Amino acid sequence: xxxxxxxxxxxxxxxxxxxxxxxxxxxxxxxxxxxxxxxxxxxxxxxxxxxxxxxxxxxxxxxxxxxxxxxxxxxxxxxxxxxxxxxxxxxxxxxxxxxxxxxxxxxxxxxxxxxxxxxxxxxxxxxxxxxxxxxxxxxxxxxxxxxxxxxxxxxxxxxxxxxxxxxxxxxxxxxxxxxxxxxxxxxxxxxxxxxxxxxxxxxxxxxxxxxxxxxxxxxxxxxxxxxxxxxxxxxxxxxxxxxxxxxxxxxxxxxxxxxxxxxxxxxxxxxxxxxxxxxxxxxxxxxxxxxxxxxxxxxxxxxxxxxxxxxxxxxxxxxxxxxxxxxxxxxxxxxxxxxxxxxxxxxxxxxxxxxxxxxxxxxxxxxxxxxxxxxxxxxxxxxxxxx
Amino acid sequence: xxxxxxxxxxxxxxxxxxxxxxxxxxxxxxxxxxxxxxxxxxxxxxxxxxxxxxxxxxxxxxxxxxxxxxxxxxxxxxxxxxxxxxx
Numbered sequence: 001x002x003x004x005x006x007x008x009x010x011x012x013x014x015x016x017x018x019x020x021x022x023x024x025x026x027x028x029x030x031x032x033x034x035x036x037x038x039x040x041x042x043x044x045x046x047x048x049x050x051x052x053x054x055x056x057x058x059x060x061x062x063x064x065x066x067x068x069x070x071x072x073x074x075x076x077x078x079x080x081x082x083x084x085x086x087x088x089x090x091x092x093x094x095x096x097x098x099x100x101x102x103x104x105x106x107x108x109x110x111x112x113x114x115x116x117x118x119x120x121x122x123x124x125x126x127x128x129x130x131x132x133x134x135x136x137x138x139x140x141x142x143x144x145x146x147x148x149x150x151x152x153x154x155x156x157x158x159x160x161x162x163x164x165x166x167x168x169x170x171x172x173x174x175x176x177x178x179x180x181x182x183x184x185x186x187x188x189x190x191x192x193x194x195x196x197x198x199x200x201x202x203x204x205x206x207x208x209x210x211x212x213x214x215x216x217x218x219x220x221x222x223x224x225x226x227x228x229x230x231x232x233x234x235x236x237x238x239x240x241x242x243x244x245x246x247x248x249x250x251x252x253x254x255x256x257x258x259x260x261x262x263x264x265x266x267x268x269x270x271x272x273x274x275x276x277x278x279x280x281x282x283x284x285x286x287x288x289x290x291x292x293x294x295x296x297x298x299x300x301x302x303x304x305x306x307x308x309x310x311x312x313x314x315x316x317x318x319x320x321x322x323x324x325x326x327x328x329x330x331x332x333x334x335x336x337x338x339x340x341x342x343x344x345x346x347x348x349x350x351x352x353x354x355x356x357x358x359x360x361x362x363x364x365x366x367x368x369x370x371x372x373x374x375x376x377x378x379x380x381x382x383x384x385x386x387x
Numbered sequence: 388x389x390x391x392x393x394x395x396x397x398x399x400x401x402x403x404x405x406x407x408x409x410x411x412x413x414x415x416x417x418x419x420x421x422x423x424x425x426x427x428x429x430x431x432x433x434x435x436x437x438x439x440x441x442x443x444x445x446x447x448x449x450x451x452x453x454x455x456x457x458x459x460x461x462x463x464x465x466x467x468x469x470x471x472x473x474x
Binding site for chain 1: 403
């Protein structure tokens with residue numbers, strides 16, 4: 001495609017020649033009945049003011065689709081808390097999005113499962129916390145969570161949706177891998193995400209109490225590989241996706257496939273973010289209430305902040321892998337070094353890599369029980385912004 | 388050749404103007420299809436057999452020569468990826 005130098009008065013400037021945001025994550029609300037101590041929502045979520053209205057969300061969906069977004073996630077918090085969810089699903093499907101509902105299953109009913117199918121919902125992902133009720137409910141901070149999740153997973157399957165079951169894996173449930181996978185197989189999952197905890201938001205606060213040891217991880221990975229082979233031999237279509245924690249890598253992940261490259265998150269209050277964690281960065285991100293989505297994506301300082309590589313200090317600047325991993329994750333750099341410009345300390349070339357090594361060492365000796373974790377709820381959240 | 392391909396539930400095939408290509412959408416994922424993959428999957432409607440699809444494509448692309456082998460190999464591959472079912 002040829003680029004012309006003539007400015008188009010309608011199109012916003014696009015200094016980094018960014019492509020379209022193919023993925024749109026609509027975080028409809030931070031409200032949630034669960035209290036998982038690894039929640040990716042911001043620590044001070046309880047401070048967030050008014051949620052976008054139905055009309056404001058519809059406008060975001062229309063603009064995003066026009067820009068080329070094809071995958072849409074309805075997430076939160078718990079998106080089922082929003083009374084207008086069926087309306088938003090119908091609008092999104094009408095626009096041509098592939099619509100994903102990412103839910104805890106709490107607040108879901110068989111009637112809603114059917115109503116959402118009617119509205120055109122393509123897929124439902126149900127999250128679990130463990131393979132047994134006791135541990136599941138302790139992690140979720142809800143006594144009735146597990147039974148409800150089971151019932152809803154069955155209802156989702158019954159209604160004919162493709163089903164993704166998601167388990168966040170940490171040191172308190174990593175011994176359950178085989179039980180988890182066999183539960184998923186019994187429930188008829190199409191995809192199983194075994195996502196080892198990433199340490200942002202609440203999970204960063206609780207890192208010592210969540211991070212598995214290297215030995216635990218190696219064993220879990222073996223169990224997944226063996227199970228995968230078994231599935232393949234039996235011709236099962238269930239896919240296992242095991243996300244390894246980058247704290248045990250020597251090179252960082254290509255976070256979000258690059259900053260402002262594919263992913264656009266809109267938070268409950270309309271703040272637009274290049275990923276759902278980026279709110280913790282000391283960067284002024286635009287809001288869909290004040291700025292057109294197209295200008296936000298292409299032209300705003302927030303979204304252009306880490307595009308390209310001119311922002312990179314050493315060791316990234318002269319690194320021959322910088323186009324592969326973009327220096328890793330900005331949030332991780334900020335949380336671990338205090339400066340989001342730095343190389344992601346996961347990288348062994350980072351002068352802060354010792355902080356990753358220290359976390360690994362701590363994981364070998366951690367003793368904290370579940371009760372010692374900080375649970376994600378409004379009372380605990382207020383502690384973070386009252387100071 | 389008599390088998391009828393259809394997309395698995397949860398898989399959606401559509402044209403995306405922003406990407407100037409056909410894509411296959413599925414739970415939390417998207418495959419951008421190249422020209423021939425797009426042309427073949429565009430014929431999948433859950434009604435017509437592999438043989439029908441080959442005939443249709445040979446009419447659309449008369450300069451391409453016989454397409455039977457390529458089309459059935461591609462559809463077998465798509466089945467292995469669990470994108471489609473053949474029945």
